[in-house]
Amino acid sequence: MRFRTLFPLAVAMISILAVARITHSQDFYFYLDSVYYVNPSDETIAVQFDTTSPELHLLSEFMARNVCLDSSVEVEVIGRGFYRFGIQSGCTYVTTAAALAADPDVHRVTPTYVSPEDGSDFNVTDLVSVQFDENLSVDSCLAIISAYGLTLADSCIYRHNLWWCALADSIVESPLPYGNDLHVLPETEWSSATMFDAPALMSEPSDPYFLNQYYLKNTGQNGGTPGVDIDAATAWDLSQGGGIRIAVLDNGVAPHAELAPPRLMAGWDFVGSSLEFGWKWENGDDDPTPGAEKNHGMACAGIIGAAHNGVGIAGISPGSEFVPIKITDDGTSLPADQRPIVNAIYLAYAMGAQVISNSWGYPTTGYRTDVAHAIRYVTDPCTRPVPGSGRPGVIMVFSSGNGADDAAGGPYVVFPANMPNTVSVGAVDKNGTRWDYSNYGSALDLVAPSGQEGNQAGIPDGDVWTTDQEATLGWNPLITGVLPDETSDIDFTAKFGGTSAACPQVAGIAALLLSRRPDLQYGCAPYMTMREIVRNSATDAGNPGWDQYYGAGIANAYRALLSVIHGDVDKNGFVDATDLSILIDVCFFGQPMPYEYSLGDMDCNGFVDATDLAFEVDLVFFGWGPPEPCFLYY
Numbered sequence: 001m002r003f004r005t006l007f008p009l010a011v012a013m014i015s016i017l018a019v020a021r022i023t024h025s026q027d028f029y030f031y032l033d034s035v036y037y038v039n040p041s042d043e044t045i046a047v048q049f050d051t052t053s054p055e056l057h058l059l060s061e062f063m064a065r066n067v068c069l070d071s072s073v074e075v076e077v078i079g080r081g082f083y084r085f086g087i088q089s090g091c092t093y094v095t096t097a098a099a100l101a102a103d104p105d106v107h108r109v110t111p112t113y114v115s116p117e118d119g120s121d122f123n124v125t126d127l128v129s130v131q132f133d134e135n136l137s138v139d140s141c142l143a144i145i146s147a148y149g150l151t152l153a154d155s156c157i158y159r160h161n162l163w164w165c166a167l168a169d170s171i172v173e174s175p176l177p178y179g180n181d182l183h184v185l186p187e188t189e190w191s192s193a194t195m196f197d198a199p200a201l202m203s204e205p206s207d208p209y210f211l212n213q214y215y216l217k218n219t220g221q222n223g224g225t226p227g228v229d230i231d232a233a234t235a236w237d238l239s240q241g242g243g244i245r246i247a248v249l250d251n252g253v254a255p256h257a258e259l260a261p262p263r264l265m266a267g268w269d270f271v272g273s274s275l276e277f278g279w280k281w282e283n284g285d286d287d288p289t290p291g292a293e294k295n296h297g298m299a300c301a302g303i304i305g306a307a308h309n310g311v312g313i314a315g316i317s318p319g320s321e322f323v324p325i326k327i328t329d330d331g332t333s334l335p336a337d338q339r340p341i342v343n344a345i346y347l348a349y350a351m352g353a354q355v356i357s358n359s360w361g362y363p364t365t366g367y368r369t370d371v372a373h374a375i376r377y378v379t380d381p382c383t384r385p386v387p388g389s390g391r392p393g394v395i396m397v398f399s400s401g402n403g404a405d406d407a408a409g410g411p412y413v414v415f416p417a418n419m420p421n422t423v424s425v426g427a428v429d430k431n432g433t434r435w436d437y438s439n440y441g442s443a444l445d446l447v448a449p450s451g452q453e454g455n456q457a458g459i460p461d462g463d464v465w466t467t468d469q470e471a472t473l474g475w476n477p478l479i480t481g482v483l484p485d486e487t488s489d490i491d492f493t494a495k496f497g498g499t500s501a502a503c504p505q506v507a508g509i510a511a512l513l514l515s516r517r518p519d520l521q522y523g524c525a526p527y528m529t530m531r532e533i534v535r536n537s538a539t540d541a542g543n544p545g546w547d548q549y550y551g552a553g554i555a556n557a558y559r560a561l562l563s564v565i566h567g568d569v570d571k572n573g574f575v576d577a578t579d580l581s582i583l584i585d586v587c588f589f590g591q592p593m594p595y596e597y598s599l600g601d602m603d604c605n606g607f608v609d610a611t612d613l614a615f616e617v618d619l620v621f622f623g624w625g626p627p628e629p630c631f632l633y634y
Helices: 007-022 059-064 093-101 138-147 176-183 208-212 296-305 338-350 369-379 498-516 518-522 530-536 557-564 577-589 610-622
Strands: 027-031 034-049 076-079 082-087 106-114 121-132 150-155 162-167 188-196 245-250 321-326 355-358 395-399 422-428 446-449 464-467 492-496
Touching (some): 027 176, 027 188, 034 093, 034 121, 076 121, 082 106, 082 121, 093 106, 121 138, 121 176, 138 150, 138 162, 176 188, 245 296, 245 498, 296 321, 296 464, 296 492, 296 498, 321 338, 369 395, 395 498, 422 498, 422 530, 446 498, 498 518, 530 557, 577 610
Parallel strands (some): 245 321, 245 355, 355 395, 422 446
Antiparallel strands (some): 027 034, 034 106, 121 162, 121 188, 150 162
């Protein structure tokens, strides 16, 4: 620790440091004992408006009278009354700042600082972060802060003597030199201008095939329409499904670099090697791996939860665990006997699955009673012998069916997807148009982007990228071949499709939601069901509102998460005093909401006001439950 001297020495140094500040030839900041040089950007600039001036209703008017501001650059809200504007070509930071300083509505202008080493940038406002020596008294801290023309803005409750200080109104320059001056005082461990820069929390995975996963983020790749996706990349900033257990009922899941133990748990094979001896049905074995040329279950599991590990693809819920349960033999069909499927459903429930993904279904709408009762029991705790008893319900997601274009089939949603206890998912293409094979009807909940279904021989023919069995097992290269599958990496496939690929996307979204709001598992009053949440948060498609072809629209992971985390206005995973402080600034001091405005609309009436603040107080200080989901996005 740096040698500490008495507080009066710090005050005596202030005038010396003030002179030294003027002589700096280049802007810089300290980290530990190193100096990092930065330059003011000539591309963007931050402006804090004079709080005593009338509210600026139209930023366009302000920009029109300041010719160096570039109206083609989107205005960004930084916080604390600061807005970030683009600078016109031909203008510099110096000339733009000088012109803005003369504007009567402007209080302070600060640069966007750019590192000359890597081009990275950060914003500053009027705040300085100071970590004083832990042994320094509060009075001494306040005296130093006051001597520098600063006022206390906030403090950290988890670290003693960490303070955030605001520049006095009389100071109109950048806080960067003030942080530097405080840093060299013997009474401080460190200090810096508070940097405002949104962290990247897995919004763009480094997994190389993520760029091909249009269903997660559609940028127009391969002829698609940008934005026709489930908005997964944005949703990962809010949740990655940690702590949620998902069962995949299918033709098996094997260990894979993307789905490795302990995330991939021990499972069960109910039919893979079993035979029926007279009246007795043998209960399978503990090996749920797929047959040599099978990959349907692997493909589904990869969509749901492939790891974000820098290789292969990216899954929707990379923090979740998986229970692999095999319900088909190594042939081509589900068993006619309901018992394996019923046992599989109850086993998934017994193993603690919170979400069950089912990319399968019967060819018609008729209920199979054993299966229907099993689904009803595990999904809805309110229908058990003692309503509300036992553990909460399981979210079961089903494919709507691939037979709408089949003369022997029908347009209806098949069983069990047509049950009110399940979530039924149809398929649209990368342009948002319903696939002609995708079953539709009154029981359809929503759709998700997918590819062409497999051909009549069971050979996959879609364009959804996901996991294959490793090495030479699975579809690639035994079924599709290496080159037709668009990659020489035979541990992955680019040939999945059908409503089979749509269903696991919604299962992954359900896991993201439960990770943030585990209470949603209860699925009965006073809780809104998962089915209602994913429907109400979908992006409308087809006719306005719900329709039989698209249901409520295209599943949207980000909107679904926003709908259930109201009160967490800074989107950090917690509802705490920081969120309350932000709402106070918004309601009483006219500060902008730092993120989505709707997150502060606790009563979902279209406004953020004192009523919402009262809700937030109840959440933070009195432990009241979270508000009902709200489906306003603005």
